[in-house]
Amino acid sequence: MKNVTDYQGQHVLVLGLAKSGYETAKLLLKLGATVVVNDGGSLETSEDAQALRTLGVRVIDQGHPLSLLDDTDLIVKNPGIPYQIEILQEASRRSIPIITEVELAYRIHEGRTIAITGTNGKTTVTSLIGDMFKQSDVKGHLSGNIGYVASKVAQETAPEDYMLTELSSFQLMGIQTYRPHIAIITNIYSAHLDYHGTQDEYVRAKLNIFKNQTAEDFLIFNSDQKALLDDSDIKSQVIYFSTSQETNGSYIKADKVYFRDEFIIDVKDIVLPGKHNLENVLVSVAACKLAGLHNEAIIKTLTTFKGISHRLEFVTAHNGVRYYNDSKATNTLAASFALDAFNEPVHWICGGLDRGNGFEDLDRHVERVKRMYIVGKTTEKLKLFADQHGIMYTICQDVKDAVNQTADYTKAGEVVLLSPACASWDQYKTFEVRGDEFIRQVGVICQMND
Template sequence: MKRIQMYRNKKVLVVGLAKSGVAASLLLHRLGAFVTVNDWKPLSENKEAQSLLDEGIKVVCGSHPVELLDEGFELIVKNPGIPYTNELIKGAIEKGLPVITEVELAYEISEAKMIGITGTNGKTTTTTLVHHMLEAEKKRVYMAGNIGTVACEVAQEAGEDDTMVVELSSFQLMGIQTFKPSIAIITNVYEAHLDYHSSLHEYAHAKAAITRNQTEEDFLIVNADQPELMDLISHSKAQQLPFSTKKIVKDGLYVMDDSIYFRNELIISLSDIVLPGAHNLENILCAIGAAKLSGAGNQAIYEVLTTFTGVRHRTQFVREWNGVKFYNDSKATNSLATKSALDAFSAPTILLCGGLDRGNDFDDLLPFLSNVKAMVAFGQTSEKMLALGKKAGIKELWSVSGVEESVGKAAEISRSGDIVLLSPACASWDQHPTFEVRGDIFINRVNML
């Protein structure tokens, strides 16, 4: 960890707790800042805030009072989930105060090389694959960021000979100033999170911010199958390594003769890869690129790709029961991810879906429902999902109270050879705090069958 002095005696306001807010507060306190933490949850219900009080950090709980900005703060560190429309954040911006997220702090103190990974879909799988490939090459490597471990915590441990593989959301990337990964990956960009971002334009530019500060010494791995994305990053100073699942890109990663190539070098045959789903091919290409640029050999890459079967909550095989295979794809919080999951299977499928209603319809799923024999819907979008199923001509349509009941119904109506797929196409927040909790409930119920 770099012992930086830039925060010593500086007044910093951390807005929003959860894991990233707690980690940022403790780090800033350690770096000599005068830290105040503000969280909406009342102090009596807020264990995180109480723990920070014990460390001597000032805490203001119960609301986000704009009057806090009168206390002369020089910097705001914002929890990524808090939107920029929040009155306190808007007030800070109007006052000209810098507003960052904790990944900026992680970069400032990190001695390790950083690989940053973003995109609408595939971030977690790509991050995990890169981590495994570098581990297989016997390199010291840490996973961090949106994948679950707070980046500024990991950065305090990682040394100059280590590598941090950091999954980054658009929410995090909107709060960077100097953050600069040695290798950046943009898996893809599709319409998403428009309840947070004002437009697709803002969302796409947030993703592209990952390469904003890169120089000629850095690398950008980017999806050559998306012309709009290629235009968006055309001004990047980094060395570009394009990848494509549809065409040959001699200077990048591509598929030819049912094999994967890196800069014209044969890496692996597609038949040797065990990770299911055509959508994962993009993730595999990205991961190979980052691993090769980081010094991993072909044997390490081959070892991972012939054994890695998937990430928890992302088209994760759970169990076979009475000839029926159950898959947990709780991380599918948008219809694009559910399309990818449905496209991975050809067997008769029972789709478990539904969740938070963001106001969108799901008609784009229609072409992907041909193998769906039954739909079991729950949550705020239950009626929308069942209307979609009716439009698709699905005969068995069921509405249930939640994920747990959906497993019981699926078990009741399934037959040997079927697939039961939890792929909600919606966020979990109407019934569960995270998609992980939703997925764990599914897994536990399946294992009780």
Template structure:
């Protein structure tokens, strides 16, 4: 960690706890700041606030009172999930108090090089692939951000020998000032998080902040198959390294005659790669671009791609039971993610889907259901998904109470060679606390089924 004095004796407000708030408050306290933490959860039910108080940090709990800013704070470090419409945040901006997220702190104190990964889909898989490839290439990576440990906490321990591989959300990137990754990646841009950003333009602009401060000495890896994305980052000063799954690029990473090619150099055949789907090919190309820039050899890349079976809950292979392959894609909490998962498989699919009803229909999923031979549905959206299945001409549609019941039924209605895919196209909150819980229950049910066969 850099020995900086930027925050010494400054009054700083950390707004919102959770993991990022705890890490930010702890870091700033160590850097000599006068830190106040403000969290909505009452103090009596807030173990994190109690722990910070014991360290000598001022803690105010129960609400976010705007008058708190009258105490003369010089900086606000905001939890990414708190919107800028929050009265306290709005007042801070009116008072021209800088409002940042903890990723900015991580950048300022990190001695390590930073690889930042953002995009609508594929962030976690790309981040994990890069980490694994760097590890195999002996480049001493540390994983951080939305995946793994909070970035500022990792930055406290990182040295110049490390590479920080950081997954970044649009919420985090709205709160940057000097943040400048040496290598930035934007996997793709689709419409998302409009409840927070209000418009796709605002959302895309937040994503583009990843390259805002990059210079000619930095690199921007970008999806060349999205013209909209190329236009979005046309302002960037970084050296652009494009990737494409749809056309061959002489200067970039692409696919030629069934092989991944980096600036004309063949790396690996697609047939050797375990991770299924064109959407994962995008993630693989982006990851290869990043690690090649850092000198990772092809052997390390190949070893990862011939063994990596997917990130947990993201088209993750669980097991083969008598010729039926079971995949956990519980992270597919929207239609777009389920579309991508369905496109990944050429064999017949038994699709397990359903969940929280957010008021939307599923007609746009219909064209992607052509390879689905049976639908097993659960949750609030089961009947809406049944309508979509009927539009797609699916004859075998079943309703069950939950994911656990769906697994043995999926085996019963499937045949050797089929794919059983949990890809709900919905959030989990009608039945499960998180998509991770939903995915874990699916995996447990698959293992239980396998033991009984």
């Protein structure tokens, strides 16, 4: 990593522990800072908190006392903490800089960065790019929202390596100098309005990904959404992708994938299922071609990569019924892709955290839904949606109960699909936990019915 001296003697407040806060605190200590970690919850049983205390970090939990700001030079904020809380509002009034952990990671990283964001597809794209790098002679290090803390990964990279970083809108709100060589926005639709307040604020956060880029850098963008860039001050080279028309980047023509008029692969040879994944393929091809990877590495991935956990993940087939885990579908657009992927009758497990949106975006995607199994805080909204479309439904306590209920209504030739169209946080810590419960319970009912 870079020899950074900017933090020596600085007093830094790490707001929010979790994995990123823990790694951030350790890095800042290494860089010579005096570190305080503050978390609103209880850290009494946290092994990470105890480990930090052993290293000399002051750890304050169960609240955010404003006195913590009195000698603070910088705040590194957990992305999920809203800027509206009192301590951050007061920090802004005092002109204390507030960044997120990916900004710190960027400042110490010696190599180049490919940064991936978007409403949907960013994890699949990050995984695809990561696999293409793995097949090549260039090292690419996965980081960010995909599960690897960026500030830890950045310490392990060499100058010739790439950081492959999945970014949320929350993280992008807290950058200052962050400048990826290749920035990717897969798409932008309505999401996270409970955090951002308005769609305009959400879009602005996403577009932050290219704000520090120069003419030497690239922005890969969806050609169907060009209008979103109309009022933006873009200094980088914009490379478009499209499944419907030729572009200056990657596109599909006559069922073949091209990049800048160079043939890459026949669509029929791509093993990743789903029409929506063709866009993810095009994005990944463009990024890896711009990064200088050979076609052999790209093609090897496209002919072997079958998908990621919790994203239209085939679980099993039992007595003619197929079960799919799409727990990562935390919004209506992602759920629409899953619902459109099947020609068979679908038993749809849906619902979760109410983030203020409706479900009218799914009006055109439920013609094959035979029954809905509704869970979570959005139950009343989804009951109304089911009534409007004449779909039978069952109200369930949670995903486990929903899986059990499907056993009473399914028959051979049908599909059980967990694709919630909602975040998990009303009942589950993460969408992974929700998906794992689905997988476990499918296994239980399959054993019971043997």
